[in-house]
Amino acid sequence: MPDVHDHATGAPSEGRGLFRSAELLVVLAAAVAAGALLLALLAVAAERTDLLLLDFREWRPVASGVGEPSRSPLEGYFNGLQAGPPARRPFRLTLQLESAAGGLGFLAAERELPAAAGELYCFRVLASTSAPVTAGGLGIAVYVNDAVAWSTPLAGPVRGYAVAVSGIRPRRGKVKIRLELRSSNWQPSPPVPAPAVRFEYASFRRCEDRGPEGQAPVRAAAPGAR
């Protein structure tokens, strides 16, 4: 055992080395084990509960506009927008139109998510832009099962939106989500790159929230101010 009197006063002691103290090791090992356990619990919770965020790696690009780009260059452009190789960008999706003059008319990413028939689902995502988006300029929209569920409110300039869509009913065991970016009469001169829009913190899960009665299943949070 270390001589605690000497340790406390700092004077050299004749005891054994600090790290031979089995008790100290027990405490430190317990702290490390507790940390590891916490991480393991988090991982299990992520897998089994609603905490799991949507993985954007499986999402595919869709585009239209001048030139109707073929699939392969589109995927190249789409992949180039992302933060890194697909394996390293699971939870964030970036979309950006090419410069408005002669670029893509719209760019979207979509995916069909498996869902249980008869259940209601909610979809949430944060959208933030690299520069303020003014009204009538760049449009951001969320489509659910090919219907517009949310679109950029006519207010600006803003740089962030918290989007929440509830009361989603699956169609043939699936729900198709599409995140879209569209330029509308946006022709700056000289041409400048359009703002990039980042979608993240996306979640898709069962929930009992039915959304507004008799309306399209849309409910969007108020946009944030800059």
Place this chain on the structure above:
Amino acid sequence: MIQGAVYGLVFLAATAYAVRTARRQGPLAAGLMVRAVLFLVTGIGVFLPALVGLLNLSNRTLARLVNPEVAVTLGDLLLTTLAVAGLVLGARHWPVRLGEPAFVALALVSAIGLKLAYVFVVHVELVSDFASMWGLTSLLAEHGLGATRSSLTFFYHWAHFERVLPYLLPLRLAFGPQPSSYTVANVVLGAASSLLVYRMTRPWFGAGAARVALVVSLAAVETVLASAIPTHDVPGAFYTLLSLTLVLAAWRLHSQGRYRAALLVSAGFGLAVLVLDVQRTTGTVMLLSSALLGLAMAFVERRAPGPPAPGRNRQLVATLSLVLIPWVVFGAADQALRRAALRVPSALLARAGGLGLAAGTDSWGDGGYDYCFENYTIPYNALAVNWSSLTLAKLATDTHHHPGARVASYLRKATVLFDLGSQTYFYLNAAELRGLGPVSGPRADRVLAISRWFSALFLGALVVAFRRLWTMPEVPLPSLLPLLYLAVLTAILLFLAEVQPRYLYSIWYLGAIYVGALLGGPARGEAES
């Protein structure tokens, strides 16, 4: 790809080194558990990121040597090396007959004199946080707390408000609006921090080590440059050392059986930690580190601290004073400050809680401050969502999907956090040496390269010091507290938060303790007093 391979090699080398070290005689020979725990706590917290930072620094500095575009010369680096070596050797071999107090006085007076000369000669245009904090300080001084507080609407407004209260505002009120009201205080507080380092190091590692620790912390290039800025780094380091001093004093009082005094000092420690938290947001890290060590001392040791005291439950008192009292005092005082609207209001804190974590927890982000600020802080700040739950979701999902990516992120972020010396630009931004023209272009490159080279030497010594610490036959238990604090802080930053090197400003003092232990240990045949 190449960078990944280099980091992989570094990791393998560090592991192999740890295993090799473990086979030696000394404390590490005590068993597998010892090696595992030691490697995890100090290795992940300090040793490995310091090693990665060192490689990164050396790489940049050496690149400058072969790049003719950069003004730094081999002579600059040689001169820096010689100056550092001269200081260390002078401190280590200080003649005993001249006396220890004489050395301390000489070192402090010289350092204070040089730094005062520096801060009175340079003119610094304030940028970024420094400008904001000094501007807010002036507002508070002129219009009062109440009038100004009503305009604080964002979380970061409040963060600046908190930071100026324990340092800049009192200085501004006492000495007026001129820069000397904080530059002189910075110089004095830096010297006081070094003095605390000396006082801590001496009983643990000997007089030579304490002298080296003193001069290293006084001479660190960034501690000189930071003196000219209205910063929270300088007082933050001082409050860190003050907190450590208080908790160590509580331990000492325990060992002497002075339980009542120990309880009082522990309460003082809780308050000092609160000031540290207000100033630099690292109070809870300090509490966590001291609790880890305090638990070991008070709860598990079969021989509880202190001499036998009939009728008194020493372990209970030890647990109370070393672990619980500081938390209770800290928590109560913290709540009182929030109710008095002197800290971020609880509601705003809850709303913004996790925002910082959300910004910095990416496995794939580089953790750089500019990146986080541009990409997250501005657009995120206005979104009214529950950041705590989102952060938890992101952390959990990230961990679940990419444990490997998180390790890679840890190494990548270590190069940012341990890019010590890089803050020179920050501190020197728009600085103008009177009569010498602005410090920009080649001259700034030169100062930066010298500062980085000093940092590389410092980190190199720190890395080797850990090896020495691990193989020392006897390490005083309290001497691990600064290391634990540094390890917990670094690990939290690397795994969870944004990684500005400025968060590690206190390393110039805490690291100096171990650098001193390495370089100032008793020479062969020399009898240390």
